[in-house]
Amino acid sequence: MKKSFLNILLFLVVTSYASNDKYRLILTDNPATTIMIGWNQISGTSPKVHYGTTDYGTNWQNYPSSKSIDRSISYKGMSNTFAKLTGLTPNTNYYFVITDSQGTSSRFWFKTAPSNNQRMSFIAGGDSRNNRTPRRNANLLVSKLKPTAVFFGGDMTNGDSSSEWQSWFNDWQYTIATDGRMFPIIPARGNHEDSNNSIYNLFNVSSSNVYYDITFGNNLYTIYTLNSEISAGGNQYSWLNQKLNGNSSIWKSAQYHKPMRPHVSSKSEGNDEYANWAQLFYDKGVNLVFESDSHTVKTTWPVKPCSGGSGCDDGFIRDNNNGTTYVGEGCWGAPLRSSNDAKNWTRNNGTFNQFKWVFVEESKIEIRTIKVDNANNVGSVTNDNPFTTPSNLDVWNPSNGSVVTIINSNVSYPEVTLTNPIDGSTHKVNIAITINANASDSDGTIANVKFYVNDNLIQTDTSSPYSTSWTPSVNNQSYILKTVAIDNDGNETTSKEISIFVGEVSKTITSTINSGDDDAEQYESSGKMYMNSSDLELVYDGSSKGNQHIGLLFRNLNIPTNATITSAYIQFTTDETNSGNTSLGIKIEDSSNAQNITSQGYNITSRSYYNKTINWNPNSWTTVGESGNKKKKHQS
Template sequence: MIKIPAQKLLLLLLLVSLATAVQAETGRYRLSWRDDPATTMTIGFEFSAGREVYVALGERFGGTDPAAYPIKVGPAKTTIAKGMRTCFVRLSGLNPETVYHFIVVDDLGVSRPMSFETAPNRIDRRLSFIAGGDSRNHRESRQHSNRMVAKLRPHGVIFSGDMTNTDGPTEWKEWLDDWQLTISPDGRLYPIIPARGNHESDNEGIAELFDVPNPNIYYSLNFCDGMFTLLTLNSMIPVQGDQLNWLKRELNKYSRSIWKMTQYHNAMRPHTSQKLERDDLVKFWAPVFYKYGVDLVMESDAHVVKQTYPIRPGGGLDSDEGFIRDNARGTTYIGEGGWGAPLRANNDNKEWTIASGRFNQIKWIWVNANQLEIRTVMTDESRNAAPVSESNRFSVPRGLKLWMPVGSEALVLTKGMNGAVATAAPPVNRPPGNRPPSIRPGVTNSPTGITPTSPSVAKPVKSNGIVRPNSEYQVDIEFITTKTGPVEVIVITSEMRLFEKRILPARGPGPYEERVEFPEFPHGIEWQLIVKSHGQVIQKYTLKY
């Protein structure tokens, strides 16, 4: 910590006392970690004017009076990035599991009182995290998710990249303005643990705005004396070489951690056909995750919702896209974005997918030494949810809308003899050989199949061989395949001219229901929608707009 010299501090206190009614020229506050979450914290803020600034803090609330706080610390680092001058005050030697109250003081005024809580350092404690990514350009949805952070009061926010759309100064200022909505009404801030996404044009932006411990944007944090280890990776730089060697060293270093989790941006196997496969991640990272017992992986980028069974890399008849279900030692993958970016069709499920969906969402993760629980919060539907308090942060508040694709509000991982086991997500009831269904907004799985509840997007109309798209130009189709292989969906004119074509992923024999997204066609024309497998027509529809 950089302490303020006594003479300079007295001068600053005198100036502040003469201007107590003046608001400080600081703002866009944020927290992050560079080291031990139990004993350190970094406070970042924009310092738009003035010459001197420091943070005054203590374990007791002191209002806006700097003299009421025993600790005064100046910036350790100042950056000029994205049109902002940002200061970072690095705090160390803090007490674990302790609330610290603070204000930011400059030579023009004082900020409002704020606070943070250091993480526990005991293995018998419980942690709460919010996880997600892809907040980009739909501000209203982004703001809903940010407000959920303020209501759910997590120990930290795991954010796997793509904060903005263009990575420019205007969007970053808006993003940080919206981030202030994560501050609870009592002034509590929550640390962000950021990764880099493909809409961050370089590593420098994340490093200069969040003061992460490694300028290459891969780093680890260890919580509760080895109860939980989180590794942040960078899928936007080479995944081999230095980063891969670092990953192996860190996982070996924390081999005795009870729970190990990684986060990065690009999904290895996206659950939408609109994103490319990341075979390099499958080749180089997935085997390392399996070897060192990574329990949970958070991915983003695809702008869909997914949760998987525990899986491991492998080939053979039981493999689907290079992975095999392994309840004993596999890794569970969750994601894939949905903090406010444009949503995509969840049309690429795998044999090892529990369920997928298409809605704005964040993950709410609870972890202790015995189990790890993952809840999916439907943020647009939860805007009227009640807040939790520090005493009940591990209870689901009234009005919180949770996604329950298999009838359980949480996917629960417990530790078996060899690794994590998914125990609270029973297998989906589906015909042998069929893929897991794509779960859509307002639709859940039941023992009898897909059952509509209260959809936020109207379901496409399908009646007597006629299909009509919904407002987002999505069409539901049903068909039965008798052979393993890809499925073609084509749209032709009455003159038999090809107008549009979609290739659905390969699947085994069985009945299927798929939602297919098309562009907007000219209205008032009847089109023919043909489903083909191995060159044979297996279903026909009349498509009407």
């Protein structure tokens, strides 16, 4: 017996990975042109970053640029390695890998900040310490909300130990999006960082004293990172005062760890920070301050320092026009504390795991408080539009509203309104729709008006009257229309969105007469109006009154423009019986907005009606209270 053997060769393809982990992006300079990439170099030699604006995956040879490391320091049980990329193009995607003698890392990417003053988003919070579940939840939400940068107010770990820091950086990898996008951090020092070295050596920030500033855009927004764990006065005060004096940014902001006036009664007052910074913030126009440390939630009204008098509470008094808004105070994973020390200038306060989601544009800053516990169920914003709230995002909505808005009173923005089509209207596929908008600018001129359908730009009009024509090509679909007006200063305003439907819609619209003045009788012989009859005779009302005309006013029908009415009917209810026969004629007033019925003579017959008369010969009405089909007059 002969046996055959099939020999199978199994080829294993082995990919050689670089020996590094615990990746981080840090902003230390101009965020439009510079980024610091940090990682832990586990083993291997000659690490290098390969990068470019085209995604070549892990094929490092194809990337046009490379950068050797600038600094490497062994600290907290890691070989913290840093490479600064400079000369980058603003508002641009950059893809990169890290190679060493042992292989190539995964491919990551980041987006440089814009160099102009376009709208940007940020996340701000602190105190991630020792509860890893909320810490990871908050980190995961960073990957889904895709901010321009993350402001982190200190107390990353509980004991500043090597093992805690290694766990912290492992958890920080949750901030990396599923497509490999990373988001830069701007860190401050907290009291649980035993020294400045923790922030300086692990994030390679620009100052060993851990106070520094970063400006976004041309002059849109400056964030001052301060150090509340060293003297707020002295050199730090002198630096901050000098920086603020020379700053022409539209918005100025600060972050530091310990709050001036904590909203937890067991926490000591931040008198050093208050004495050195509060008045300086107010005098130099610092609009928004992020504080941490107390493991609680607070937002304040705009405030200024005070030393006494009516309304002065704990050194602050409300100033809606020029005050500074303070928000915080931690909750990125540290043990929560009761928010039990509110002030009369506290806007809202609470206790839950959270961070702040901040939108900055020339005209305003918007701050939302985001609860992080449901992070796994939250959708994601897109890389191109980080401002649309994703599904299931848990935005705190306290008594004074979910959005804290700081308005720039020095900027005048255009006004724009969509005038056609109307919201909720129905249209036909492959038939052109004219879209019209009104736009004006109080201190200048309108440069152009952009028209969007489902966020896709379809036309830009540079002259009034502003309009475009658009033809929908997909049937049975809803579309969102909006316009954006841009003035001669480059300021933008987006109109209120409207929704239209393209296709066939079947809808029943009902109107019931509830007002006594919306039905009336007019005597045929004299034209006299009878406004308060207890019922309506159709149409003979005895020998004394004779025949009469009946007027019925149905309000709020709201029939969409261009709608086809396939069927309509009027339904009556019997209040007394009659076995006689009758023949009725029904007419409709020739008006899209019929006027009220009044007691003026001939108010029914003097109106203009459509030529067509609907004839109705109802059956005998034999039961009081009946309102079934035979009490309806249908017209198709």
